[in-house]
Amino acid sequence: TTNRLKDSIDIFETVWGSRFLDNAGFILFLNKQDKLREKVTVEKNRIDAVYPEYNDYKLLAKDEVSGEDPEYIRTRCFIRDMFLDICKAPTGELNGQRKFSIAPGLFLPEQTEPKRTCYHHFTTATDTNNIKIVFNDVHNMIIMLNLSEIGIN
Secondary structure: OOHHHHHHHHHHHHHHOHHHHHOOOOOEOOOHHHHHHHHHOOOOOHHHHOOHHHHHOOHHHOOOOOOOOHHHHHHHHHHHHHHHHHHHHOOOOEEEEEEEEEEOEEEEEEEOOOOOOEEEEEOOOOOOHHHHHHHHHHHHHHHHHHHHHOOOO
């Protein structure tokens, strides 16, 4: 009975808020872009039926892709931003302190927000070039972690 996108966002929020992963970098795969494109462009399904805030969503110029359907690009960026907003926001408050999830509904207080990175990729199952991009992101995460550990931000 739960919308799959809503369910995915809830799971991502729980994983992102886990204290066990507070030093982990994340790579967010927004997969099945071919299916999303079809739903938006061919079937004319609109995400605002489930997420009315989509109506106020503005696509940034840097996200525009020439030759692509603008409604599809706007929809995929809206979905991306719902996930990335979780990464930008504090995980919540517990008695005036930030809290971090250790299990669904179970939180521990922490004094500081963890510093981590979340890379994102729009993918399809047939995208063979994606592994190169993922390798570069993992490489960047390792470098950033090592620089942080020696005091260079």
